[in-house]
Amino acid sequence: xxxxxxxxxxxxxxxxxxxxxxxxxxxxxxxxxxxxxxxxxxxxxxxxxxxxxxxxxxxxxxxxxxxxxxxxxxxxxxxxxxxxxxxxxxxxxxxxxxxxxxxxxxxxxxxxxxxxxxxxxxxxxxxxxxxxxxxxxxxxxxxxxxxxxxxxxxxxxxxxxxxxxxxxxxxxxxxxxxxxxxxxxxxxxxxxxxxxxxxxxxxxxxxxxxxxxxxxxxxxxxxxxxxxxxxxxxxxxxxxxxxxxxxxxxxxxxxxxxxxxxxxxxxxxxxxxxxxxxxxxxxxxxxxxxxxxxxxxxxxxxxxxxxxxxxxxxxxxxxxxxxxxx
Amino acid sequence: xxxxxxxxxxxxxxxxxxxxxxxxxxxxxxxxxxxxxxxxxxxxxxxxxxxxxxxxxxxxxxxxxxxxxxxxxxxxxxxxxxxxxxxxxxxxxxxxxxxxxxxxxxxxxxxxxxxxxxxxxxxxxxxxxxxxxxxxxxxxxxxxxxxxxxxxxxxxxxxxxxxxxxxxxxxxxxxxxxxxxxxxxxxxxxxxxxxxxxxxxxxxxxxxxxxxxxxxxxxxxxxxxxxxxxxxxxxxxxxxxxxxxxxxxxxxxxxxxxxxxxxxxxxxxxxxxxxxxxxxxxxxxxxxxxxxxxxxxxxxxxxxxxxxxx
Ligand SMILES: Nc1ncnc2c1ncn2[C@@H]1O[C@H](COP(=O)(O)OP(=O)(O)OP(=O)(O)O)[C@@H](O)[C@H]1O
Ligand SMILES: [Mg+2]
Numbered sequence: 001x002x003x004x005x006x007x008x009x010x011x012x013x014x015x016x017x018x019x020x021x022x023x024x025x026x027x028x029x030x031x032x033x034x035x036x037x038x039x040x041x042x043x044x045x046x047x048x049x050x051x052x053x054x055x056x057x058x059x060x061x062x063x064x065x066x067x068x069x070x071x072x073x074x075x076x077x078x079x080x081x082x083x084x085x086x087x088x089x090x091x092x093x094x095x096x097x098x099x100x101x102x103x104x105x106x107x108x109x110x111x112x113x114x115x116x117x118x119x120x121x122x123x124x125x126x127x128x129x130x131x132x133x134x135x136x137x138x139x140x141x142x143x144x145x146x147x148x149x150x151x152x153x154x155x156x157x158x159x160x161x162x163x164x165x166x167x168x169x170x171x172x173x174x175x176x177x178x179x180x181x182x183x184x185x186x187x188x189x190x191x192x193x194x195x196x197x198x199x200x201x202x203x204x205x206x207x208x209x210x211x212x213x214x215x216x217x218x219x220x221x222x223x224x225x226x227x228x229x230x231x232x233x234x235x236x237x238x239x240x241x242x243x244x245x246x247x248x249x250x251x252x253x254x255x256x257x258x259x260x261x262x263x264x265x266x267x268x269x270x271x272x273x274x275x276x277x278x279x280x281x282x283x284x285x286x287x288x289x290x291x292x293x294x295x296x297x298x299x300x301x302x303x304x305x306x307x308x309x310x311x312x313x314x315x316x317x318x319x320x321x322x323x324x325x326x
Numbered sequence: 327x328x329x330x331x332x333x334x335x336x337x338x339x340x341x342x343x344x345x346x347x348x349x350x351x352x353x354x355x356x357x358x359x360x361x362x363x364x365x366x367x368x369x370x371x372x373x374x375x376x377x378x379x380x381x382x383x384x385x386x387x388x389x390x391x392x393x394x395x396x397x398x399x400x401x402x403x404x405x406x407x408x409x410x411x412x413x414x415x416x417x418x419x420x421x422x423x424x425x426x427x428x429x430x431x432x433x434x435x436x437x438x439x440x441x442x443x444x445x446x447x448x449x450x451x452x453x454x455x456x457x458x459x460x461x462x463x464x465x466x467x468x469x470x471x472x473x474x475x476x477x478x479x480x481x482x483x484x485x486x487x488x489x490x491x492x493x494x495x496x497x498x499x500x501x502x503x504x505x506x507x508x509x510x511x512x513x514x515x516x517x518x519x520x521x522x523x524x525x526x527x528x529x530x531x532x533x534x535x536x537x538x539x540x541x542x543x544x545x546x547x548x549x550x551x552x553x554x555x556x557x558x559x560x561x562x563x564x565x566x567x568x569x570x571x572x573x574x575x576x577x578x579x580x581x582x583x584x585x586x587x588x589x590x591x592x593x594x595x596x597x598x599x600x601x602x603x604x605x606x607x608x609x610x611x612x613x614x615x616x617x618x619x620x621x622x623x624x625x626x627x628x629x630x631x632x633x634x635x636x
Contacts, residue, residue: 063512092514104505109527118523122515168509175513 002077003038004179004211005062010035010071011235012054012061016284030283031057033235034071041178042209044202046222046243048258049232052283055215058232059181062213063097064088076178093123096172100184102164106156113152116140116171123175135174142207143170144200162193169200176208183215198225219262223247228316231255234281234291237310241317251319253296290322298323342609349605355598359591363412370406374562378402386581396583398567399574407562408587414552414563415545415595418479422544425483427537430490431529437491438498439517439525449495456488464547465554473556482547490536494529501528531610539603542596549592564588 012032017025031054039045047055060066062073064083073081080091096119099105106115116136126132133152140148143166156164165185172180182201186194202225205212216222222229223243230240231254239252250256257276276295281287287294293303303322310318343349362369371394378384384401387393395404437448464481471477501507502525510520551557552565555573567588571577576584 065508065511089514089516092512097509097512099505099509101505105509107506107524107528110523118510118515119513122510122513122519171509171513 001041003074004041004043004076005037005039005213006072006074007035007037008072008074010058010061010073011069012057012066013069027284030054030235030286032061032068033283033286035232035235035237037230037237037240039179039211039213041211042205043228044205044212044214044226046214046216046226046229047232048216048219048222048229050217050258050281052281053232054235054283055217055232056183059097059183059213059215062181063095064091089123093119093175094177095179095181096175096177097181097183098165098168098172098185101188102161102168103156103188105168106164108156110155111152112140112145112154112156112159112167115156115167116174119171119175125175136170139170139174140167142173142204143167144196145170160193161189162196165189165197166200169197169204173204173208177210179211179213180204181213181215184217185214186221187216187218194221201225219247219259231258234283234286236291236320238292238321239317239319240310241314241319245314245317249317251313251317251324252292252321253298253323254292255319257297290320292321339609343605346605346609348601349609352598352601352603352605355594356602359412359595359598360416362409363416366409366413370403370409372403372406374402374406374410386576386579386584389583395587396581398581398584399570399576404567404583404587407567408564408591410562411564411567411588411591412595414475414558414561415548415592417475418482418548419541419545419595419599421479422483422486422548423537423540425480426486426540426544427490427533429484430487430536431494431533433487434491434494435498435521435525435529438495439502439521445495448491452488452491455485456492458485460485461547461550465551465556468551468556473551473558475558475561478548478551478556478558482544486540486544486547490533490540493532493536497529497532498525501525531606535603535607535610538599538606542599542603545592545595545599564591 010032011030011034014029014031015025016027016029033054035058037045047058049055057066061068064080068081071081072079075091075095080088083091110118113133113136116139117132120126120132120135126135136152137148140146140151145151145163145166151159151163151167156167159167169185180201185201186197189197198221201212201214204210214222214226219229226243228241229243229246230237231246231252232238233254239246239250239255246255247259250259254276276297281291281295287304289305290296290299290303290308293299296303300323306322308320308322310320311324312318313324367373378401380401384397385399387397387401389396393403393405395408398404398407433448433452437445437452464485467481468478471481507520507524510524515523548563549565549568552563553568553572554565555569557563557566557569565588568585571581571584571588576582
C-alpha cells in the first residue's frame, strides 16, 4: 500500500542573514537537512526534538508554505514537491494543520462559524449556506464542541483555550483531510485540558483513519498516543521506531539523553541521568561528521569524521549512530 | 503576552462609545453642525445668495434683533452666512478625507502586505510626499487651477494621505505576522482572501479613526485657502468670510462679529472632529479601553482588607 506521506531527503535551508544589496551572507540555516520518512495511512507519528531542530519548518514545508531547497515530497503516491497554483491549492485540501497557539491562530474578529467555514469558503465548497452550516456544525461536534449551535456566533475571546483549540481542529477537519499536522497543539494549554485534546485527536484518528504528524518536544505527551516516534536533531531524524521500541530501548545517545530527562514515576525503572553537555546546537555551523558528536557523552574519534547513516535495528527501528552497529 | 486584538462587535462598540465622554461630546458637536448645514435653508433667517440693496446703514450693522450676528460689508446677515458656510467646510472635510484615507489605505495595505520592492517604492514615494510641506503646495496648485469646490477637495485629498499610509502600513505589517494569517495560508487561501477577510477588518478601526482626524486637517486647510482668497467664489465659506472681513475693512469698522463668527465655526468643527477621533481611538484601541469591549464576565477582585484593627 502506498504510504500517505513519503519524504525523500527533504531539505530546507534559509539564508542566515538578510540579503543586503552589496554583501550577501553566504551562510545557511540548515533548518531541515535531509529527512527521509514514510508515514502510513491512519498512523500517528510523533516528531520529537529540542527547540530549533526544524520541526515547524518541516511542517510548513509539507504544507507548501515554504519551498523545499531539495528533496521530494510524495503525497499518497504523487510527487507534490513542485506543485503550484490550482494543483497546490487542491493539495491543501488534503493536508491540514493545527498550530501551537490557539490564542493566536483564530482571527479575533471572526466568529466560530466564520472561522470553521473559512476553508470551505477558500475552496468554494458547499456554496449553499444551509449545507455549509450543517457541515460546520458536524465539524464542531466532531471536535467535541456540543451543542455546536451555541458556539456558532461566539468570538474567540469568549472561548477558553481548550475550546479555541477545538475550533481550530474543527476548521482543520471541515475539508476532510487525509493528513493532519499538529505542531505542539497542546503545549500552550492547561495541563488539565491537554489530555482531552490528545484524546480528541486519537478519537478522530480512530473514526476517520486520518494520518497525524504530531510535533512535540515532550516525550510525556506522546507515550500513550503515538504509533511511532521520530527523534529529530539539527534538521535530521536520528532515531525512528515504534513507540515501544524507542521508549523501552532507545539506541541513539541523543534519544537516551532526552529520555533520561523525562521524569519516570517508577523509581526502579529510573536510569542514570545523562546530562547533555555543551550548547544548544546552532543550525548554521554544523559540526563535522556526526552532528551530535560535540554533545555526545560516548563520542569516539571516528564520530568527528563520519556522518553516520541510519542503521536498521529491527524492521521498524533504526538509529543514525556509528556506535549502534557494533 | 499576546497582543490584544482589536475588536468591534456592534453592541460592545456602542457600550464603549457611550461611556466615552470625549467621543460623545465630539459627536454631539458634530451633529449640531451637521444639522445646521443640512437644514441651512430652513434654519438661516435670510438667504445669503439673494441679492440685497446695499445702503450705508445696512453694512456692518451691529448684532441686533433683525440680525442676531450683525451684517457684513455687503449688508448680508452674518448668521445666515455662517450657517451656509458650514456646508462648504463639512463637504470639503468629509470628501477630501475620504480621498486621503482611500489612497493612504490602499498604499499602506499594499506596501505592508506585499513587502519587497513594491513596499520600497511605495514608501519612498510616501516619504517624498511627506517632506513636501502640504499647505504651500496646496496653495500653489489651487491658485494655478481654478479654485472650485471640486478642485479644492481633490487637491487637499490627494495631498493628505501620507500619515494614513504610514500608519496603515505598520498595522498591516504586524497583522500579517499573526498566526491566523499563517493558518489561512495553510488552508490554501490566496492574497485576495487574506486581505479581505483578515487584514482589512483589522485595519478598518484605524482607518475610521484616521479619517475622522483627517477631516479636521482638511477643514483647516480649506479655511486657510479661503482666507488667502482661494475660495470658490460661488459659495460662502468661513475662510472666505474671514478673507472678506480682513480685505474690506472690518477691523477699521470694529465689526468684531464678522471675524469672531466664522472663527468660532472653524474651531467648533475642528474641535468636534478631533474629540470624536480621539474618543473613537480610545474605544477602538483595546490597549487603552479594552475592558469596555469584552462581553464575558470579568473577575472582580476586591481589595484585601488592610491590617485588621487589633
Ligand atoms: N524564515 C526563516 N528564516 C531563517 N531562519 C529560520 C526561518 N524559520 C526558521 N528558521 C530557523 O530554522 C531553525 C529551525 O526552526 P523551527 O522553527 O523549525 O524549529 P522548531 O523545531 O519548530 O523549534 P520550536 O520547538 O522552538 O518550535 C531555527 O534555527 C530557526 O531560527
Ligand atoms: Mg516550532
